[in-house]
Amino acid sequence: MAARVVTVAFEGVEARRVDVEVQLTTGQHAFVVVGLADKAVAESRERVRGAFAGLGLSLPGKRIVANLAPADLPKEGAHFDLPIALAVMAALGVIPLDALDGWAAMGELSLDGRIVPAAGALPAAMAAGAMDLGLICPEASGPEAAWAGGTRILAPRSLVALINHFRGSQILSAPTPGPIIEGEVPKDLRDVKGQEHAKRALEIAAAGGHNLLFCGPPGSGKSMLAQRLPSLLPPLTSAELLETSMVHSVAGLIARGTLTRARPFRAPHHSASMAALTGGGHRAKPGEVSLAHNGVLFLDELPEFGVQALDSLRGPLETGEVMVARANAHVRYPAKVQLVAAMNPCRCGHGGAGRGACGKAPRCQKDYQGRISGPLLDRIDLAVDMPAVTAADLALPPPVEGSAEVAARVARARALQVDRAEALGAADGLNSRAEGAFLEKIAGLDTAGRDLLSRAAEAGRISARGWTRVLRLSRTIADLEGVDSVKRLHVAEALAYRRTSAAGDEDVGSPPRRIENTSRAFSDEVDPVRRQKMR
Template sequence: MLASIATVAFEGVEARRVAVEVQLVGNEGPTIFSIVGLPDKAVAESRERVRGAFAGIGLALPAKRIIANLAPADLPKEGSHFDLPIALALLAALGVIQPDALQGWAALGELGLDGRIQPVGGTLPAAVAASAMGLGLICPEANGPEAAWAGDVSILAPRSLIGLINHFKGTTILRAPEPGPVRSGTTVPDLREVKGQESAKRALEVAAAGGHNLLFVGPPGSGKSMMAQRLPGLLPPLTPTELLETSMVWSVAGLIERGALTRDRPFRSPHHSASMAALTGGGLRAKPGEASLAHNGVLFLDELPEYSAQALDSLRAPLETGEIVVARANAHVRYPARFQLVAAMNPCRCGVGGPGKGACGKAPRCQRDYQNRISGPMFDRIDLTVETPPVTAADMALPGPAEGTAEVAARVAVARAMQEDRVREAGLDPAQALNARASGEVLERFATPDEAGRALLMRAGEAGGLTARGWTRTLRLARTIADLEGATGVLRRHIAEALIYRRTTVGAQGDFERQAGGVRGGPAALPAW
């Protein structure tokens, strides 16, 4: 007797169709249960979980050879979610349920030894794939609200194997689950709590408005992490498309609880001991890394030079392409990873550095050695680098700032709306609406500076302070500064402020300010250019 049902195997966040075929072979004899089709250890162990689940509901495996084939055979199969489809195909082969009852369904789920169906990761992309294949989806009860977000697809979400059998026999009817809730408005610390650091706040606003990468440099206690943690409050909520993309990644990672999605942009802050696989994904069983979990959100790297050089440099490609490719011996796995990088670091190993009271006695060698832990190409991908000097007692004694997160977020929303409207009205690629992603025609049409701005940019380039990538990123940054001002064109003052933020070595910011004749603090502090 042969019976089959569809399921999926995951390649990144993509769910590929797999046919699960179960056949009973031979006459009476010892029970031999084999699973073929390139299974990993978790899939090979399915036979014991299926055996235990059958015993838990009062069924015994027949005294025959049981062959479970997972096709196509050359596609690697990973994970425990193959338990349920193998069990269902076996039930159909035994005649417990009608074989034609499984037609039009895909299934995934892990079995407990008592017959309960345990939750698994990847239910949302599996439901989307089932819908594309014209199938319904059978999944664990706990994953039902998550699967229901796939839209026009039939969902069965049983609690146990016996409940599913009764549904197919018609003795009980399983109701389709409702989509889980959408949460938004998670409490984020207010920017009004940060005293002093006006130039750093300005850089934070510019970074939020254009989606630019940002680095804070300063001694311990100067508010670097404090400001980075307030960035999510400045960003707009996820759009419906971004919500689906982000939720697909989180689903594969098994981080969606009871089908609850959130419109808040992800904010991931891995410890500096994180490995390359932890940041970019992969491992024995390929899973999304922190960079992919921060897709459409923020990846915050505190103590930047303390990360291993290999781990940091693994982020260089996704910062440009917006995706991560994990190359394995038998497959290439792709994960989306279009995140905004925000980092913080001390100026040197001792944490003080620079001139003034308590300065490092080994400067400038201590600073140079510490900063050299970060490669030049990595520095080149950071759009804004801003120093955060120590907060003085006078700063702490001042009353709270007049502007908080709400006021800055309103300006950020207006600037982002300008970027989207500009690209949409021109009929250009909407994926380049955010200034940090602008390139080609979008950059040429909307970020070309006036003659004075071009001359200033040329001088900076000729002085050797800009690579070709740095030139492009300076134009993007200047366009964002102009958007915050409400200017239609990019002027010299916008280029000047962008160049202040753009530098390849920590400590060069003040030098450029003196050469340009400006001071830090944004348009209000800049002289008439």
């Protein structure tokens, strides 16, 4: 008779049920693991053998077959050690055969019998609860697994403690969830002097979750502004906290069950590969775009990233998820991120104008910016050209407004979006994700605004995707002002942020042109107070 223990295999952040069946048969003395197991799983037999020796137990001189069912589901990772060991002990009679009924198990074994942490405790606990099972996991993973809510959790330190618990000589208490921390103190927007136009764009991006690109010479404050975006964003909601923590759990980034409500901010180096950005590899792991789920993905020195790596972000930015396709499996990871990118106008950094102007302009500028594909740029809602910071800017006193004041406006705008989405039955409240009939309903333009947008589309300056993104951006600008209707003023400002191509217009020496000279149209219509802020 075979002993059976339930465990899980991970497909993205989803944990699928796996039944570990162990049978002792006569025949050649061997320990065999079958069921489409990778090398880490196949090596479990040696870790189990070593852990048993550490406990003073020995495997019988029989053929031990451990079957991981279903056989066609790929099995990866060392967390299969514990369920295989428990099934072997049940087959040997070390623990009662029915002791494991109602439990799933996951964890890696050390050679002295300790149960060491394994990635994925939170999604494993969620899956166990959905199967109406409890979860046995390592002691260090207990606080993380306890976040699954009503799922029963056993978190032993070693196999000895677990055996004593099942025999009734020791009682293991249920672990408590780890703490929730607020994260590091974010950098304040008050540190940035000048660049009022870029600050305005950063506020709009934060309010609606829009993608943003800064372009300017070195030292103009591009990275400085991007690093202060987290200080403008509200903390994660409970649902977002669970979604984000599931991804981080699979990646092994949760320590002792400690969660944080601070939104993720990931800033990979420009040498990152496509697999590092979007996920994958021999053993599929979430990439940077998934680790930034519900947060910010910051790509500094954007043209220095590989073309293939950058273009792999097109799908995630549009759909909010990553699909890693393999010959035998498809792995899905969530990837609802806000992209913030920064770049110099050319390789030397200064472009074709101002102090230190590139001697190879305009060709250098065109070639450098041309590394970014048009389809990727089309997914960026705001593109801001940042001039160099002058000595006069640096001599100014600190700005009156800091992150706290801007974050308050952002929070009010986001609250409007969430309330509107709930009233209309939409799944996602942020303007950057509005689409279809919902977008048309919330971004109903006045006649003048629709005429302006139509002329821009007829002139071929925006694509169909650009039309949608201008509508979303216009709605966010109106939300920041607290008005219900989207007017020509809001459309003009949204159009002013659209970049038409990577390298600018036909005249490559000129800066990228704005649609219908909408920057001037916008400045003619804004109220004097906002015009003063943008100077």
